[in-house]
Structure formats: structure tokens, C-alpha cells
Amino acid sequence: MLGIVYAGQGSQRVGMGLDFYEKYDEFKETIDNATDAVKSVTDMDVADLSFNGPMEQLSDTKYTQPAMVAFAIGVTKLLHKKGIKADYTCGLSLGEYSALYEAGVLEEDTILQLIAKRGKYMAEAAEGLHVKMAAVLGMDRETVLECCDKANSELAGEKIVQPANYNCPGQIVISGDAVAVDKASAYLKEAGAKRILPLKVSGPFHTKLMKPAGDKLAEEFEKVDFKQPKSKVVFNCLGKEKKDEDSVAKLLEKQVQSSVYLEDSIKYMADAGVDTIIEIGPGKAISKFISKTVDNVKVYSIDSVEDFENTLEELA
Template sequence: MKLGIVYAGQGSQRVGMGQDFYEKYEEFRETIDNATDAVSGVTEMNVADLSFNGPMEQLSETRYTQPAMVAFAIGVTKLLHKKGIKADYTCGLSLGEYSALYEAGILDESTILELIAKRGKFMAEASGDRPIKMCAVLGADRDIVKEACDEANAFFCNELIVQAANFNCPGQIVISGDAAAVDQASTYLKEAGAKRILPLKVSGPFHTKLMKPAGDKLAAEFEKVDFKEGNSKVIFNCIGREKTGDEQIPKLLEKQVQSSVYLEDSIKYMADAGVDTIIEIGPGKAISKFISKTVDNVKVYSIDTVEDFENALEELA
């Protein structure tokens, strides 16, 4: 067996996530409790209380979602590692990439949590009060989506922008940017035959050049961090593959926040490398669905609950 571990991104959060793990596993409980302290210098939040009790509106705010999701991911990863389950390849969707860096041993727990709290804060600040929108486009290929975004940007003389933010799987691409530009691109896409365009519940124009201020602030933070050699092979969002010798992790993370996420390419890269089993970690099963639409003959386990975790352990054993 060659194993891939993939981490969910923002939008998968739910009230109650991780509560069953917290009540049953000491390692998970310690991770969640420590996370509150780790992020306290950046974002005041009780990770356990917000994750388990909400309200959903606050849990869905970028500055709170990101630490809560990553704390959940680290806690489950610790439990897998304790059972001797480690990835050959790992990646994550947007903020999930930071959990992948933890799984690979590139960054430690406290560093990851502090960085992700700052990332959430910087992204929220970059969004400001600007009217924004993200939409999932179903049933349109990459070239059509990119062309629609280019036409919308030209319509607004590039004063308002829309970009392809996430290439999730064949037939599902997320566009992001200024609300009016996203609406304009959506009009073009409907005319071009897109099957559906679904607004997403998000609070910023993620993975567009509007996030450059966040990328700049993150770059300054990365200069203070020691990035270690990894134990697992990490596939990076903004390139959809492993990094080469002359590519540096801090630069890839800086680029990631303001450019497209190539999840579809990342999953294909894993499969081409011989990965035949993938564990998705995070609330919901969105990535599992993306995987099933992207590659064949890959067994997928989605770990959202203790029951999911224990069933996966039993089968993997």
C-alpha cells in the first residue's frame, strides 16, 4: 500500500467538529486545549468552545475557522501517527496545506498553529469591507473558466477582478474575486454552457491577487521560521506537485494564498506516483468526492468522526 493523506480546507467546518475525539482521546484533547494558548497572541478564541458550540457564523469567520480546522487536523494526525500510520504523500486544500506540513514533520505543532492564526488574520484584513464572492462552477472546463474571468476583468478594465481560485476536480472549478466581477464572469459562463454556478459561504476573495497584502505579511513571518526536511512528500497547492530543488517552501506558501489551488492536479500526481489509498482528514467528505471524480482505483477513507477513524483503522490493519 502507498498512502496519501489529504486535509480539508475552509468551508468544511461545522459546529461540533472534533467533540467526539475530544471526549475519547487524550492526545486530541491536549491538542485542542493547547491550540487556544498557541493562537492567543494573535486571535482570542477558545478553540474547543467555538468548535463544539459555535455559533456557526463566528466559526465561519476566516480568523477563527483556520485555527479550529488545523487544530482538528493535527489532533487526528497525531492519533494516526500513534497507530503507525504515516503518509507517503500528503497535501491539503488551501489552509489544509499547513496541516500537511505538520504531517510531514516540516513544521511543529505550535509553529503551525501560530502561523495559521496569523494567516487567518492577514486574510481577513486583506478582505476588508470589499464586496466579494466565491462561486463553484460546475460543468465547464479550465479554458472556458479562464476565458470568462479574462472577459469579466476586461469589462471592468481590471479595476474589479475575478480569477479561477480552485481547480477541485474535473467539472468543478471555483472562481473568486470582487462580487460584481464574479457575477459578470458567471453570466459569461452560463452563456458558454456551464451547468450550475453555486455561491459559496466565504468571507474573502481567497486565492486571487486581492490577497497579495496577506501574502506579503506571511512572507515576513516565514523569515522567522525554521522549515525542516520532510518525512513525507508534500504536494504543494500552487504547483500541483512536489517542489523542485530550487523551489522554497516559504515562497510557495506566500504564492499559495494569492493564486490558484490545483487540487485536481495534486490528486492526479499522487495516483501517478502509485498512491492507491488516500485518507481525507477534516469535517465533511468534500475532498473524497473530488478524488472519486478525478482518479480511479484509489481507496478513500474520510475521517470526520471517531467512528470514521476507528473504522479506517480496522480496515487499514
């Protein structure tokens, strides 16, 4: 069985998708359409910013998100044209929206407009805050939670830190107010964390500080027709498929302000019988997480035309 996973924010790079844009008409049309689709929300030119930068602007969440999702949709279309569709799909944070496109839950223009608003609302929620995110290496979940709780208790709830991403065994990202992240990091070092790496981010993603963004997204979701999935979707905030009574809109609202269980999602797909996974997006970060999480799963990463064509050849 085939799984398709989508990269999240942080893996963007200037030049991403240019080779696809120059070679495949379907990809070019997707990127050009993306600029029109998001123009009511943001003034970005998706092609120009993706291909030419500057990197500082491309890394601003309100611009990163539409650029990354447009790339993902374009590559997904090319895979679908070749008859390659997922049995299971998921994504890291904003990558979950691309997974919903792959599964047919959201249509192209709808998803691009939603992701542009998501980026805008997340940027607005972070305005005026002094925040940090940091990757904690070599530490178990329980200890990370204990150190975050200890920091939160010491700060009496005025500043917060939370686990934001469970990426793979031994790598957990914490997020929140800078002073709280620093306190938790100090406790984690005392507890034996191998390394704590600050991440270049523009907001306290996947924490309670993103609730204003979640509230605004909830209003937008009321206007959206979420279709029945054609692939099995593994959701970030569950680490598994949703139950029939679960609402996609509610899960997406929750996702922006709670932990992302990528490690659990990968294990869930492997336990379900997925033996091949394609990662779509710049960089190979998720492929590394997969290799550290499960054995006996073949992983392909599509970042470039060369990757795409090699993957087609291998799968054939």
C-alpha cells in the first residue's frame, strides 16, 4: 500500500518548483492559478516569490503557506496523471491541507484560499509576541511534558510552552513564549536532552497562543463543503484516522493550536500495511523522520523533477 505525506513549514527554499514549472504545463497552471486564488487574501505572486525569493519573505508564514501548498498540489496532480494515488495520506501541519486535496476532501481553489487565510491568521495571532520554537533531541515524551509543565507552573500561566510536534522518536519540538521555551529548555538540559536546537519561525505554532487563528478559521470552515475522502486521511491532532462522527472542520480548527502527532501518524500507516511512502515537498525532513520511526517502509522524496521522474521509474 502507498502512503503520501506532505512537508510542513520550515522546508521551503527559494527556487522550489522552478524545474517543474518549466517542464510541466499542469504544474505551471497550478502555480499561476494559485496567485489568482489567493489574491483576495494576500498580494503575493506565488511563482515569483517561490522561484526568486527573497528567502526572508518566503519564510514569513503568510507567504510560506500558499507557496508550499501550491507546490504540493502541482506535484500531486502530476502523480495522479500517472495513476499514482495514495491509500493513506497525511501532512505535517500545513501539509495536512495538501493531504486533504490529495484525498479529494478539498478542491484546489478552496484549499489555496483557506491556506492563505490560515497563514494570515497565524501571522496576526503572533503579532506583538516574543516567541520561540526549539527541537529537543534525545528526550522522551513524558520528560518533555514534565519540563514544559514545570516551566508553565513557575511562570504561573502568564507565559506558556507546549510540545508542538512529535516528529519521530527522540525529536520533539516545543513552542510558545520565548521566556517559557527558555525555561523548559533549561530543565530539559538538566534532564539529559542531547541537544536543543532553536528553529527559525515567525510564531508559536501549535500552541494555545494560536487560538485566535483557530477561531477565525472556524468561521471560514462554516462556508466550506468538505467532501468524503477518496484516500484514508491520518489527522495531525489524532495520529490516526478520524471517527465518522468527527468533523474535519473541528479537527483543522484544533490542529492549528495543538500538538502534531507525526510520529504516531507514520506508525499508524505502517501498522495499516503501508509499505511505500512518497514525501512531497522541498527538503527530505519527513523522509528522515520516517526512517527513524518505522522499519521496512520504502521512502521516496519528491523535491525536484529528477526526484519525480526517478520515483516514477522506481514505482513502475
